[in-house]
Amino acid sequence: METNSRTLEITLLSAxxxxxxxxxxxxxxxxxxxxDAYNYKTTKIDADGGSFPSxxxxxxxxxxxxxxxxxxxxxxKASIGGDKTVGIARIPVTDFIGGYYPENRLQFLSYRLRxxxxxxxxxxKVSVRVKGALQGCSSQAxxxxxxxxxxxxxxxxxxxxxxxxxxxxxxxxxx
Numbered sequence: 001m002e003t004n005s006r007t008l009e010i011t012l013l014s015a016x017x018x019x020x021x022x023x024x025x026x027x028x029x030x031x032x033x034x035x036d037a038y039n040y041k042t043t044k045i046d047a048d049g050g051s052f053p054s055x056x057x058x059x060x061x062x063x064x065x066x067x068x069x070x071x072x073x074x075x076x077k078a079s080i081g082g083d084k085t086v087g088i089a090r091i092p093v094t095d096f097i098g099g100y101y102p103e104n105r106l107q108f109l110s111y112r113l114r115x116x117x118x119x120x121x122x123x124x125k126v127s128v129r130v131k132g133a134l135q136g137c138s139s140q141a142x143x144x145x146x147x148x149x150x151x152x153x154x155x156x157x158x159x160x161x162x163x164x165x166x167x168x169x170x171x172x173x174x175x
Contacts, residue, residue: 005063005064006062006065006103006130007062008035008060008062008063008128008129008130009128009129010033010058010070010129011056011128012031012055012057012059012124012126014052014054014055015052015113016051016052016123016125017051017121018113018121019121020084025051026050027046027049028046028077028078029046029049029075029076030042030055030076030077031055031075033072034071034073035064036063036064036067041059043059044057063130067093069090069093072088072089072090072124073088074122085115086122096128103130104129105129107127107128107129108127109125109126110124
């Protein structure tokens with residue numbers, strides 16, 4: 001059984017050193033998270049944190065299989081003229097899934113924010129977990145991901161491996 005999306009659980013923890021026009025922001029910071037043009041969610045507003053907001057806000061949203069980046073857009077509610085963008089971070093999906101990162105593993109990450117001119121403007125801290133990349137994942141489904149038909153099944157799957165280092169007895173790696 002194939003699926004067209006995974007579930008992204010992203011918790012926006014906090015940010016630090018946010019500025020607008022070289023001045024510390026006073027309050028009302030929030031984050032918009034985009035997985036693609038149609039899927040986005042917004043955190044609650046931190047009215048007290050100023051340049052060091054804290055949200056600890058967990059957003060659960062679909063992340064289509066074709067997603068290459070998750071975009072975090074930190075904004076500030078302005079009294080006049082609507083919301084102001086403080087900074088943006090584009091997170092490659094490969095930073096938290098694929099390769100050596102197994103599905104369903106919680107990871108804590110920090111990213112540099114850049115303003116509309118590309119100037120560094122603070123750091124945002126998040127935790128990320130991805131669920132549901134494969135339906136019915138088994139050794140048979142994994143083998144079929146290699147193009148090997150197993151028991152006449154013709155489903156898709158992905159095989160990832162864990163590196164094995166030779167030359168060290170297993171127990172001596174952790175002493």
